[in-house]
Amino acid sequence: MGVQERKARHKEELRQEILEVARKLFVEEGFKNVSMRRIAERIEYSPATIYLHFKDKSELIFELCEETFARLVERQEQLNERTYDSPIDFLREGLSGYVEFGVAHPDHYRVTFMMADDEIDPSTYQSPDCMGMRAFGNLRAAVEACVQQGLFPKQNADTAAQALWAGVHGLVSLYIVMPEFPWADRQKVTETLISGLIEGLQAG
Amino acid sequence: MGVQERKARHKEELRQEILEVARKLFVEEGFKNVSMRRIAERIEYSPATIYLHFKDKSELIFELCEETFARLVERQEQLNERTYDSPIDFLREGLSGYVEFGVAHPDHYRVTFMMADDEIDPSTYQSPDCMGMRAFGNLRAAVEACVQQGLFPKQNADTAAQALWAGVHGLVSLYIVMPEFPWADRQKVTETLISGLIEGLQAG
DNA sequence: AATCTAAATGAACGGTGTTCACTATGGGCG
DNA sequence: CGCCCATAGTGAACACCGTTCATTTAGATT
Numbered sequence: 146m147g148v149q150e151r152k153a154r155h156k157e158e159l160r161q162e163i164l165e166v167a168r169k170l171f172v173e174e175g176f177k178n179v180s181m182r183r184i185a186e187r188i189e190y191s192p193a194t195i196y197l198h199f200k201d202k203s204e205l206i207f208e209l210c211e212e213t214f215a216r217l218v219e220r221q222e223q224l225n226e227r228t229y230d231s232p233i234d235f236l237r238e239g240l241s242g243y244v245e246f247g248v249a250h251p252d253h254y255r256v257t258f259m260m261a262d263d264e265i266d267p268s269t270y271q272s273p274d275c276m277g278m279r280a281f282g283n284l285r286a287a288v289e290a291c292v293q294q295g296l297f298p299k300q301n302a303d304t305a306a307q308a309l310w311a312g313v314h315g316l317v318s319l320y321i322v323m324p325e326f327p328w329a330d331r332q333k334v335t336e337t338l339i340s341g342l343i344e345g346l347q348a349g
Numbered sequence: 350m351g352v353q354e355r356k357a358r359h360k361e362e363l364r365q366e367i368l369e370v371a372r373k374l375f376v377e378e379g380f381k382n383v384s385m386r387r388i389a390e391r392i393e394y395s396p397a398t399i400y401l402h403f404k405d406k407s408e409l410i411f412e413l414c415e416e417t418f419a420r421l422v423e424r425q426e427q428l429n430e431r432t433y434d435s436p437i438d439f440l441r442e443g444l445s446g447y448v449e450f451g452v453a454h455p456d457h458y459r460v461t462f463m464m465a466d467d468e469i470d471p472s473t474y475q476s477p478d479c480m481g482m483r484a485f486g487n488l489r490a491a492v493e494a495c496v497q498q499g500l501f502p503k504q505n506a507d508t509a510a511q512a513l514w515a516g517v518h519g520l521v522s523l524y525i526v527m528p529e530f531p532w533a534d535r536q537k538v539t540e541t542l543i544s545g546l547i548e549g550l551q552a553g
Numbered sequence: 554a555a556t557c558t559a560a561a562t563g564a565a566c567g568g569t570g571t572t573c574a575c576t577a578t579g580g581g582c583g
Numbered sequence: 584c585g586c587c588c589a590t591a592g593t594g595a596a597c598a599c600c601g602t603t604c605a606t607t608t609a610g611a612t613t
Contacts, residue, residue, distance in 0.1 A: 152559085152611095177467045181601060191562045193603080202601065259463055259526060263381040271527060300541070303533040308520075308542035315519020322463060323475060329507040337504070338512035341549030346541075348548045356580095356590090385570060395593045397572080406570065 214276030232290035247317030298349040418480030436494035451521030502553040
């Protein structure tokens with residue numbers, strides 16, 4: 146009965162090859178230029194074959210994004226293992242890490258958090274246990290810690306977390322969409338937004 | 350020579366009819382579902398005719414966005430005519446107006462500030478005198494006033510304006526892309542971000 | 554050798570933006 | 584009036600896209 150296993154292995158290999166080729170196309174030429182036909186050409190199978198392994202294009206790209214966002218989540222959880230003078234330092238670290246990550250993986254970020262429901266399927270990309278949402282969850286937890294220690298007086302954890310998220314998301318998405326904009330100094334802008342918001346939340 | 354004028358008028362009428370039909374399709378069915386062929390069908394001309402009036406689809410949609418963003422700019426400039434106790438009140442008004450506007454015109458906002466360069470042409474959408482950029486310019490001016498009056502100590506106007514812009518842009522774009530997200534309370538989140546940031550900038 | 558199963562595909566469907574050689578219309582002029 | 588020419592308009596094509604499905608192919612089982 147080793148035959149079935151070999152077949153299954155073979156199938157999994159092809160699946161991985163599809164992902165590999167798609168990943169390469171995706172990071173090198175962006176979402177728009179990844180087409181099922183081009184992937185098919187590169188793996189030397191017909192386009193229809195891809196549909197034996199993935200429901201549709203959205204699902205395929207989703208896996209690539211999950212893969213990449215998993216690295217952000219991992220990094221966030223590594224941060225968790227260090228100790229900090231204050232939960233605010235931890236939060237700050239998480240926020241700037243988020244921005245760095247987004248800028249480093251613009252296409253993955255775009256697909257995950259900047260695409261309309263007619264291009265991607267929100268029910269998969271925004272499900273509570275997908276990596277993008279888990280990344281936000283970690284951020285929320287960091288805010289929760291601050292609230293619990295009374296560092297963000299009069300703040301609700303959810304509200305504060307969402308405001309902070311919007312802030313860093315705004316940075317990332319503008320950096321991605323407007324690389325030619327005459328930014329004052331990205332580092333400084335990022336710092337100003339993060340520190341500004343945190344101080345504002347502390348002031349209450 | 351009234352003939353040429355009549356012809357020119359007729360041409361302008363057709364141009365306006367194209368825009369009108371496109372606008373209707375655009376707000377009712379979103380960017381993705383506005384196709385040159387569907388516009389052509391509705392104006393009862395062939396698709397090729399549209400290209401006698403617009404360079405390409407991007408330019409056509411751009412005009413619609415300009416039109417709409419012009420209303421934001423206008424509103425901002427009306428704000429300018431009132432007087433405020435503090436330039437901070439004026440700034441706050443501008444920021445919440447920006448968010449309201451974005452949420453009210455999600456498709457126009459998406460095209461103007463959330464699309465990649467392979468879908469739209471940044472050199473037109475991000476030119477310094479397009480309405481989107483003028484809207485930011487007004488915001489920047491409001492920040493400048495705060496800086497000049499020493500209300501944002503140790504802050505550079507550009508850096509602060511860009512941070513604030515990123516903040517409100519983040520709100521708008523997340524609201525647009527994730528309408529199903531369990532927002533705490535959009536009003537409160539918006540308030541938290543705007544007030545938080547402003548207080549942070551005041552604290553310096 | 555015949556049969557069954559799963560993988561793979563060719564060809565099509567219905568769409569997209571865009572271009573271009575061509576036709577048709579109607580005003581200007583001899 | 585009839586001819587000419589500019590301009591408006593178009594049909595058909597190009598080169599793509601995602602997706603589906605009836606059909607073929609290949610390989611293992613009986």
